[in-house]
Amino acid sequence: MKKYTPISIGDIAKALNVSPSTVSRALKNHPDISEATCRKVQEYAREAGYRPNVLALGLKHRRSMTIGIIIPEIVHHFFSSLLSGIEDLAYGKGYRVMICQSNEDYLREVINVKALMDHRVDGLLVSISKSTLDYNHFREVLSHEIPIVFMDRICDELPTDRVVTNDYEGARMMVKHLLKRGCRSILHLAGPQHLCVGRERYRGYQQALREYRVPLRDELILRCDTPAKIDKSAHQLLSLVDEIDGIFAVNDFSAVAAMRLLQKNGYTIPGQIAVAGFGDDPLASLVKPMLTTVEQRGYDMGREAARLLINRLAGEGETAYQTKVFPAFLKVRDSA
Amino acid sequence: MKKYTPISIGDIAKALNVSPSTVSRALKNHPDISEATCRKVQEYAREAGYRPNVLALGLKHRRSMTIGIIIPEIVHHFFSSLLSGIEDLAYGKGYRVMICQSNEDYLREVINVKALMDHRVDGLLVSISKSTLDYNHFREVLSHEIPIVFMDRICDELPTDRVVTNDYEGARMMVKHLLKRGCRSILHLAGPQHLCVGRERYRGYQQALREYRVPLRDELILRCDTPAKIDKSAHQLLSLVDEIDGIFAVNDFSAVAAMRLLQKNGYTIPGQIAVAGFGDDPLASLVKPMLTTVEQRGYDMGREAARLLINRLAGEGETAYQTKVFPAFLKVRDSA
DNA sequence: TTTATTTCCGCAAACGATTGCGGTATGGTT
DNA sequence: AACCATACCGCAATCGTTTGCGGAAATAAA
Numbered sequence: 001m002k003k004y005t006p007i008s009i010g011d012i013a014k015a016l017n018v019s020p021s022t023v024s025r026a027l028k029n030h031p032d033i034s035e036a037t038c039r040k041v042q043e044y045a046r047e048a049g050y051r052p053n054v055l056a057l058g059l060k061h062r063r064s065m066t067i068g069i070i071i072p073e074i075v076h077h078f079f080s081s082l083l084s085g086i087e088d089l090a091y092g093k094g095y096r097v098m099i100c101q102s103n104e105d106y107l108r109e110v111i112n113v114k115a116l117m118d119h120r121v122d123g124l125l126v127s128i129s130k131s132t133l134d135y136n137h138f139r140e141v142l143s144h145e146i147p148i149v150f151m152d153r154i155c156d157e158l159p160t161d162r163v164v165t166n167d168y169e170g171a172r173m174m175v176k177h178l179l180k181r182g183c184r185s186i187l188h189l190a191g192p193q194h195l196c197v198g199r200e201r202y203r204g205y206q207q208a209l210r211e212y213r214v215p216l217r218d219e220l221i222l223r224c225d226t227p228a229k230i231d232k233s234a235h236q237l238l239s240l241v242d243e244i245d246g247i248f249a250v251n252d253f254s255a256v257a258a259m260r261l262l263q264k265n266g267y268t269i270p271g272q273i274a275v276a277g278f279g280d281d282p283l284a285s286l287v288k289p290m291l292t293t294v295e296q297r298g299y300d301m302g303r304e305a306a307r308l309l310i311n312r313l314a315g316e317g318e319t320a321y322q323t324k325v326f327p328a329f330l331k332v333r334d335s336a
Numbered sequence: 337m338k339k340y341t342p343i344s345i346g347d348i349a350k351a352l353n354v355s356p357s358t359v360s361r362a363l364k365n366h367p368d369i370s371e372a373t374c375r376k377v378q379e380y381a382r383e384a385g386y387r388p389n390v391l392a393l394g395l396k397h398r399r400s401m402t403i404g405i406i407i408p409e410i411v412h413h414f415f416s417s418l419l420s421g422i423e424d425l426a427y428g429k430g431y432r433v434m435i436c437q438s439n440e441d442y443l444r445e446v447i448n449v450k451a452l453m454d455h456r457v458d459g460l461l462v463s464i465s466k467s468t469l470d471y472n473h474f475r476e477v478l479s480h481e482i483p484i485v486f487m488d489r490i491c492d493e494l495p496t497d498r499v500v501t502n503d504y505e506g507a508r509m510m511v512k513h514l515l516k517r518g519c520r521s522i523l524h525l526a527g528p529q530h531l532c533v534g535r536e537r538y539r540g541y542q543q544a545l546r547e548y549r550v551p552l553r554d555e556l557i558l559r560c561d562t563p564a565k566i567d568k569s570a571h572q573l574l575s576l577v578d579e580i581d582g583i584f585a586v587n588d589f590s591a592v593a594a595m596r597l598l599q600k601n602g603y604t605i606p607g608q609i610a611v612a613g614f615g616d617d618p619l620a621s622l623v624k625p626m627l628t629t630v631e632q633r634g635y636d637m638g639r640e641a642a643r644l645l646i647n648r649l650a651g652e653g654e655t656a657y658q659t660k661v662f663p664a665f666l667k668v669r670d671s672a
Numbered sequence: 673t674t675t676a677t678t679t680c681c682g683c684a685a686a687c688g689a690t691t692g693c694g695g696t697a698t699g700g701t702t
Numbered sequence: 703a704a705c706c707a708t709a710c711c712g713c714a715a716t717c718g719t720t721t722g723c724g725g726a727a728a729t730a731a732a
Binding site: 344345356360361388391395396397 | 717718719720721
């Protein structure tokens, strides 16, 4: 197996006794080049397996045909669905993707942004980390005229396209569903309120209660959006459990964790307490009872985000920024 | 927000009235450059936010400091764990990753290989697609002296490093566990036999039976490695169910699908039929009864694969190829 | 003062591709 | 015969960085 370096335009030129410029033009059927030469060059290129060096192209054109992606954690099903959607669409349009995970860490996110900028990505697809409180790293990106599309965990204050689920409406519908079932004391396991996702779902919760004229009680709001935090707050949660008849969690993981905790302590679901989640993670249909939740189309959102970004890259940004809102669908199962 | 193009070495040179070569050397403390000049250049570079253009670097050095990854599907937990492990390690060593999914499609895999080669990746991390039967695209990569590390779905016939779980041993242990429980007619839901993973797990199954002097019966081997295929073979499976007392599935998804099918038809698990899977997907501990399975450390395997690849890239390939075998651990839960 | 040695820096080519501009044939017009 | 247009192609600069080599200036040795 002998070493075989990729062939360049110069190599073709030498072999065919023409100049590199002629080869370059011949390969793209430039009218200046005779048909005969074009054929000769293209044939040779094909047989020699010529493939343009994207690094050289990127250097010349100052764009790399790659899209940078930053997401909190690849292993979460929602994010890997996003990725999958992005990847499928981007590849179809000739773009490659470069993926980073922030691990919910602000510093890592900043480093990721730098790394992707170093690689001269043409645009960024971002879902913000939980610990991110300022957006200067993104502002910097935008100042370089690199477009960003935020997905799900968006940033309100930056001029970008966005792709989100209708969190407000989804939460509102879900809580109304709980109310319709007869729940009147609904605990909300809330996400971080600096993230729009957490805020919007909380707003939906509030609105539903208002519509049913159920008073809002602050002590029924618990900042708990991971199983770990549920465990830590187990005591507090159990002390509340006798005065509630429903739980609306900001995501499926904490919903399931809460469900487990309650079941372990002898409560029946949905008999004594109804439980609802958000996101329709695969685990939702696997647990007993099956979790009632709100569907969130990760794959489609990813595709749409990639589409928005690539359109903007093509259109040179003349159009106004848009926020694509995906409708939320109730998935009523057994837990509520 | 005004446009701000990234600054180059030439810009620094002009600003400081020195040559680009001097700047380049000063930035890396080359002994030819006076301490004063070094300081001056580095200071200016820092303040101007200079960041080297990796495209130009890649063009010059003929390497891009990026690793190409091809996996079947990002949304499978095992693969996203792999990714996560790779990403964490690679970033620590200054490498970026470029990820492609083959969607279990041979043609897509070939295209992915080409795309990654076009991007002049320094090495490849690959988990082969199910529909891949020939390896010429990988051979081509190796002929360019681009190293590959195969992960989990490896290729025997190519000279590369590999990272696998001890599939044989895991399967053997699991089937022996079933036998110890008293099972004597164990159905095997097998994977494609052209994949080593499928072959090795089948071998483990056979060996365990031999050790217990239980005759091997061909009619108890079903090529079924996805829920969809289980559904399609439901009839056949149900026709066998009365003469079996255990199922060993090549992965957790088909194990759970089979479990569901049996439960729906009134069979109790593990009472009448014990069911075991492979992989310890998150779903394993969510289903009822909780699935007994074999643990597979995706994250660690990913890290190890990245480590092997980066070492080889650094060491210029003087060492012999190695196959890192991760031990398999039984996760005995409730289903068997 | 001449020669040898350091010290410090710049020129220019190279990586692979693109592109404006200019140049040489060839043929056709007057 | 002199002129113009057209068809076809090459030169050289450019993107940003690296690096071998050579050269100037300063210092040391003879």
